[in-house]
Amino acid sequence: MIKDITIGQFFPGNSFVHKLDPRAKILFLIVYIVALFLCRSFFSLLLMLAFSLFTVILSRISPKMIWKSMKAILVIVVFTAVLQIVYNDKGDILWKPFASGSFAVTTGGVYGAVFLIVRIIALILLTSLLTYTTSATLLTDAIEKLLSPLKLLHVPVHSLAMMMTIALRFIPTLLREIDIIMSAQKARGAMLDNGSMGQRIKALVSVFVPLLVSSFRRASELATAMECRCYTDGANRTRLRVMRFSWRDAAAAVVLIAVSFAAVFLSFCPISTILLFQPVIS
């Protein structure tokens, strides 16, 4: 279960997507998400999905890994789709299971559910691709650079970025630790896999208390080690990698803006209705 979590993992590579400037990648992702939420018709949504699939292929990340990250959020996707079907009462009634009451499955509900599923898939595809193709250090460097205007407001941008680097670095370590603690507690008879929901939740306390204690110990040891390596407040640190925008970023920006613009334009343009893709969310 725990080994399936791939969030925050990085798969080194040399693809076009890997070589994009991390700052650009973050900005691209923001533009992409905004456009995705502005989409009102299937046609434009499919265009965005096609774009994200194209990017995934370009990144040469194995589809297996992508599927893994999808699996983790499947529950949420199904849950929101069901909510849409249950609560959306727009459009024609397709199926009315109970004679009494107002509950009915409508065309609006089904459209809405499918729409949401496609939208979430498109969203997760590119969001996970960002961490898959960018190392944690570069990612936090980029965030630090992008947030640096906040320094004027005395926001400790560098410390926040350093905290993120360390948090991402420790995700796999702590996941492994949880596995070890769970095995140890199971060996002592903890009911982690069976029993009622209440019992299981109680049993989880026996996992998280040791985890918390060991995390504090790790944090203190890491702080000592960082001090030994002359880390102070990090204000004037130089970096091994310097980020530079290149022609790749420019090319990617042009394509992304064109696609987003087309998608948003089509959402509000009558052509989409002519093409039988009805706007379904008003």
Add this chain to the structure above:
Amino acid sequence: MEQKDLISFQNVYYAYEEEAEEPAYALKNVTFSVKEGEFLFILGHNGSGKSTVAKLANGLLLPTSGVVTVDGADTKDENAQMDVRKKVGVVFQNPDNQIVASIVEEDVAFGPENLCLPREEIRARVDEALRSVDMTEKRHAETYRLSGGQKQRVAIAGVIAMRPKCIVFDEPTAMLDPKGRRAVLHTIRDLNTRFGITVILITHFMEEAAQADRILVLNDAEIALEGRPREVFSEYELLLSCGLELPDTAKLGKALQESGVPFPDGILSPDEFLEAYMRLRKDH
């Protein structure tokens, strides 16, 4: 030519809770010095105060009383603090808790980045450090995918990249399997012999200590014994009373002596043991 002292401890006392009425001392009246290029082992059982020595040596802790100097500078001098940390690097027991970045070379670069070096210089130092611990091939690997021994070598590279004069290793092999332990020890010895870095290795594994220039034995916060490996290993009873155990060959030699065989004192390695045994056979 007399080599000069790189690190010296003079009558150092250290208590973790200074304000307590009867402070429990982690170190009591400890005086010793380390010469440039030396390979010093500090042996002691758990709680003998040996880890405190590591933290005092680079100014991470300051002595309750007494003086610790590094290359002539008092570690209590705040202006010298950065310089002291640059000169004396420390490698700790658990590599997982020393690695800051997710990628090998980015972690090695962490120290030089803190020193605000130019990018080309950082690049050169990272490459050199990874070469010297034989981890160049793994420079783009993710740190959490490495074995324990490899992680510890990355941690060592991270310290080497700062070009310290001395590296203190605090139980660097305690969490490793035999293979990882051998690789790490080999790396440490290499640093001393090939690159001339002064090494202080703190451990409770006696068999590792045979290659030391000098050994210091700590027991209950005090120095119990100091000398060359052969001298130290011949103090059988004293070592036992310090909670330490001799290498198997030394124990065997001792057992032979006790059963009346005229076996020489201070046998360390299996090779020496064999040599002594062959000589005995020739004589009789």
